[in-house]
Amino acid sequence: MAQDATKPIVERYLEDFVVGQTFTSGRAQVTQQEIQAFAAEFDPQPFHLDENAAQDTFFKGLAASGWHTAAMTMRLLVEGEVKPAGGIIGAGFEEMRWPRPVRPGDELRTESEVLEVRPSKSRPDQGVIKLRTTTLNQNDEVVQVFVGSLIVLRRRAG
C-alpha cells in the first residue's frame, strides 16, 4: 500500500511506550481572531466572542473556548513527539480541567507523560496507553490538563 511511502520518521508501537516516559511539543500562538472564529462556529457565547461583553462575565475578558484549547492541544500533540503508530486515536479520557483561560496572544505548548501501558485483551494487534497531557502558556502557567487513553498498535509478531 502507498501508506509505506508516507510513514513518519518515528513510529512508536505499544512496545515502545514505558510508564514515566515524557514527550514535548512545539509551540503555537493563538490570536484574538482565531478565538472569535472558533467561538462563532462552536461556542457562541459573549465571553468567547466579544472583548467588551466579556469584561462583565466570569472570565473578565475575552477567553478561548475550552474546546478550542483542547483542539489546539490536539494539533500540538499530532505534531509533537508522541507519534504512536497508526496515529493519535483517543479512546476517551477520564479527566479534563481548564485551570486558567487561554487569552488572545497566548503561546501554548504541551508536556505529556505516560501513566499506563496495557495490551488489549480482546484485540491482539493493539493496546492502550494512558497519557497525561498538560498544556502550558508562555508564562509556564497550566491552561489545561487531561488524562486520556490512546489506542496504539502492537508490533506484528514475526
Added chain:
Amino acid sequence: MAQDATKPIVERYLEDFVVGQTFTSGRAQVTQQEIQAFAAEFDPQPFHLDENAAQDTFFKGLAASGWHTAAMTMRLLVEGEVKPAGGIIGAGFEEMRWPRPVRPGDELRTESEVLEVRPSKSRPDQGVIKLRTTTLNQNDEVVQVFVGSLIVLRRRAG
C-alpha cells in the same frame, strides 16, 4: 427528542437545577467538508482528512476528529435547553468517550441529564452542576458521552 422552537428562552440559576432533570437540543448535520476543514486546522491525521487514506486505518473510512464531535456538541448545548444563567462554563470533566465515529452527513443531537447540584463552599454566588451529555446520531447511536461540571450562578439573595 422533540424540538420546540417556540419555547421561551429561560435562564436557569443553580436553584432551578434538580438531579434527574433532562434537557435536549436541536439537530445539526456535519458535512465531509466540515470534517476535513476542522481536521486540517486541529487534527491533521489521514483518517480525518482523506477518504481514501482513511480506508486502511482504524476508522475504516473518513471520521470526524473526536474534538470536532466535542465542539459540535458544545454548539448544540449552547443553543439547547440547558441555558444556565451566566452561560455554559465548563469547570472540567471526569469522563469522555467516543464509542462510535461521526461520519460525513451524520446529524447530531444531545440529551443531557443533571447528576449533581451543589453550591460552592468558597463562592456564595455560584455553584456547580454535574451534567452527563450524550450525543447521538440520526440512527440514535451514541457517538459521544461526557460527564462534566458546569459553573452556575446562584440567585441573588433579596
